[in-house]
Amino acid sequence: MKGTIPRATVKRLPLYLQVLEDLPPAERTVSSGQLARAAGVKAANVRKDLSFLGSNGVRGVGYDAAQLRNQIARKLGRMDACPVAIIGAGNLGQALSGYPGFIDRGFEVAGLFDVDASKVGATYYGIVVESVDGLEKAIEQRGVSIGIITTVPAAAQDIADRLAAAGIRSILNFAAVTLEVPEGVEVRRVDLSTELQILSYYLHESA
Amino acid sequence: MKGTIPRATVKRLPLYLQVLEDLPPAERTVSSGQLARAAGVKAANVRKDLSFLGSNGVRGVGYDAAQLRNQIARKLGRMDACPVAIIGAGNLGQALSGYPGFIDRGFEVAGLFDVDASKVGATYYGIVVESVDGLEKAIEQRGVSIGIITTVPAAAQDIADRLAAAGIRSILNFAAVTLEVPEGVEVRRVDLSTELQILSYYLHESA
DNA sequence: TAGATTGTTAATCGATTAACAATC
DNA sequence: TAGATTGTTAATCGATTAACAATC
Numbered sequence: 001m002k003g004t005i006p007r008a009t010v011k012r013l014p015l016y017l018q019v020l021e022d023l024p025p026a027e028r029t030v031s032s033g034q035l036a037r038a039a040g041v042k043a044a045n046v047r048k049d050l051s052f053l054g055s056n057g058v059r060g061v062g063y064d065a066a067q068l069r070n071q072i073a074r075k076l077g078r079m080d081a082c083p084v085a086i087i088g089a090g091n092l093g094q095a096l097s098g099y100p101g102f103i104d105r106g107f108e109v110a111g112l113f114d115v116d117a118s119k120v121g122a123t124y125y126g127i128v129v130e131s132v133d134g135l136e137k138a139i140e141q142r143g144v145s146i147g148i149i150t151t152v153p154a155a156a157q158d159i160a161d162r163l164a165a166a167g168i169r170s171i172l173n174f175a176a177v178t179l180e181v182p183e184g185v186e187v188r189r190v191d192l193s194t195e196l197q198i199l200s201y202y203l204h205e206s207a
Numbered sequence: 208m209k210g211t212i213p214r215a216t217v218k219r220l221p222l223y224l225q226v227l228e229d230l231p232p233a234e235r236t237v238s239s240g241q242l243a244r245a246a247g248v249k250a251a252n253v254r255k256d257l258s259f260l261g262s263n264g265v266r267g268v269g270y271d272a273a274q275l276r277n278q279i280a281r282k283l284g285r286m287d288a289c290p291v292a293i294i295g296a297g298n299l300g301q302a303l304s305g306y307p308g309f310i311d312r313g314f315e316v317a318g319l320f321d322v323d324a325s326k327v328g329a330t331y332y333g334i335v336v337e338s339v340d341g342l343e344k345a346i347e348q349r350g351v352s353i354g355i356i357t358t359v360p361a362a363a364q365d366i367a368d369r370l371a372a373a374g375i376r377s378i379l380n381f382a383a384v385t386l387e388v389p390e391g392v393e394v395r396r397v398d399l400s401t402e403l404q405i406l407s408y409y410l411h412e413s414a
Numbered sequence: 415t416a417g418a419t420t421g422t423t424a425a426t427c428g429a430t431t432a433a434c435a436a437t438c
Numbered sequence: 439t440a441g442a443t444t445g446t447t448a449a450t451c452g453a454t455t456a457a458c459a460a461t462c
Contacts, residue, residue: 014404038385059420060462076404077411091305095298101400170406178245186409188402193308195395197221197283199377202393204284266444267438
């Protein structure tokens with residue numbers, strides 16, 4: 001079961017899941033065309049993607065919405081609440097602490113950490129900022145499995161090292177640096193100004 | 208000059224640019240290997256990418272850092288400040304208003320809008336929240352060229368329609384919906400919980 | 415049966431990479 | 439010359455898509 005689903009497909013599964021969860025309860029069935037429109041791909045691509053889950057559509061009818069939703073959710077590991085730690089209680093870290101999309105999708109903010117003593121103790125959306133000194137202990141005790149880095153760029157690599165050493169295998173990095181991590185640790189990078197620059201290119205290119 | 212650079216390359220140009228800007232001034236020259244390490248790709252890939260800018264490396268030596276920086280910045284349209292409008296003054300919109308990475312990269316928050324009258328007039332990082340009623344006028348008067356949507360999902364499509372009608376061709380969408388936009392409008396979607404779900408998949412898959 | 419939609423194949427497309435001649 | 443690194447080709451890889459038989 002390891003590595004069987006192409007990365008391009010994995011990226012789209014959450015989008016399909018969202019469509020299924022937003023579906024009116026009256027619609028018991030969904031077609032590849034519907035999913036395709038919502039995810040911005042072609043219908044054939046959707047069918048190919050779903051074939052990796054073990055195909056279970058019905059020809060001439062479509063896919064059973066409830067069954068497909070469960071199947072995708074299971075693949076994405078959404079069986080039980082997944083505790084995440086946010087390191088860096090700046091604006092972005094604070095905003096993420098209260099992000100409703102996390103709870104909706106089965107993630108739970110199990111800790112919000114900062115190096116700045118003047119921030120420790122503050123509360124955002126019910127989450128109390130803790131000193132980053134206690135990071136490793138918190139990870140172990142609370143079963144944290146995903147780390148979200150929202151520190152300044154200069155601090156990000158050190159935090160990544162500590163996360164990896166503490167056994168974290170999945171990191172979401174908002175800092176504008178490329179992190180070096182040991183084999184087996186998966187990093188996804190979200191760089192807001194990079195996104196803007198990409199848009200900026202297409203802006204000028206099409207003008 | 209239209210569409211000549213592959214999308215995969217465009218995505219990496221900002222990463223190269225960052226490396227070049229973080230380079231110690233003493234280093235006048237940079238190799239494809241250095242850039243590759245920082246961007247997480249192979250050196251051959253970097254050389255191929257840079258060849259689309261019109262190759263100007265020196266065999267046996269590398270690339271002139273200053274020249275390459277200018278070349279990439281020009282391609283990305285970084286000649287003058289690019290005004291952006293943020294629609295949705297919730298946590299994320301507030302955080303983005305103060306995001307230093309935008310200024311660093313030549314973007315300027317020219318307006319922060321919200322539909323909620325109780326938010327209008329509040330100030331975040333020097334930006335005063337305005338009513339979304341004035342969106343179109345502000346876009347025209349301030350020469351806004353990129354819209355950032357940080358509204359609730361239900362409001363996002365309406366805002367996208369208004370942005371497109373007002374002549375905006377580039378949208379950065381943080382709302383968890385797929386936007387339908389006219390031909391010629393470029394949308395990039397950043398979905399934070401989708402990123403977590405992708406990580407969650409690899410978490411379980413490798414276990 | 416007629417209409418709809420899947421599952422899968424084969425073709426195509428785009429991106430990555432190894433390899434190496436060119437050249438500083 | 440010896441060492442380094444580019445620019446480019448050709449091979450490979452992975453993802454998308456059109457097309458259509460299968461089947462509800």
